[in-house]
Amino acid sequence: MSLYLDDLKAGQRYETKSRTVTEAEIIAFAKEFDPQYYHVDPLKAQSSAFGGLIASGFHTLSLSMRLFFDLDLWPDAIIASPGMEQVKWLKPMRPGDTIRAAADVIEVRVSSSKPDRGVVVMDHPCWNQHDEMILTLRCAHMLRRRKAAGA
């Protein structure tokens, strides 16, 4: 079962499962990709603007999208993602937080140059266990069309 571009319509929402993140995971990601003190040093982080350790924004982003990828909406149709807009880190992700995300179809466009494919634009909001939105972004996903797949 795989969705194709033709199956997506503006207004559809897909909801992910939730996932709890640990302090160890936050520090491990940050040591590899974003070793600023408020992402890797719990003690020193107490003096930051956030009053404690917070995840790298790139960790929040990657983990939120992992929840989305786990929906496995379009394994046979996905070609690539050309890019993102409006990435907003609204609240920090902290140790012990349980996050969940959604994917809202904003727009579906068939390619004018390659009519066997097109782009679905989705908003990807992410919330913590307090129902606070911590991240949102708009991502384009390039998908094959169903007709092409059956041709």
Add this chain to the structure above:
Amino acid sequence: MSLYLDDLKAGQRYETKSRTVTEAEIIAFAKEFDPQYYHVDPLKAQSSAFGGLIASGFHTLSLSMRLFFDLDLWPDAIIASPGMEQVKWLKPMRPGDTIRAAADVIEVRVSSSKPDRGVVVMDHPCWNQHDEMILTLRCAHMLRRRKAAGA
């Protein structure tokens, strides 16, 4: 030594060191955050639109920003990054690629509500060893002002 908001002017460019990424690193990141087949399965990836294993775009993004964070431009001034715009995955990052990045100051704005701080908007292009731009994005970084720091 730390830069403050006051030290940044449109037109400045900062260049990062380079970093080579391995197939093992690409697969490890993808297993954790983006387990689509063309990021985790070298054999099956040969049938993808890219003809081989490629890194998750979130890996390319995180590693490119790691190169930027290693410049450690503003350890005493950074408050947070509110968000990104215009994230464009232009080419895939492949096993063995050596990437480097730059940070170009686009705009510097003092906060009207909190005059001890402001935002620097930067473009963050990233290239591979063939001098092909593989990623670009525009990121806002909220920084303290030097005067506030000395007050």
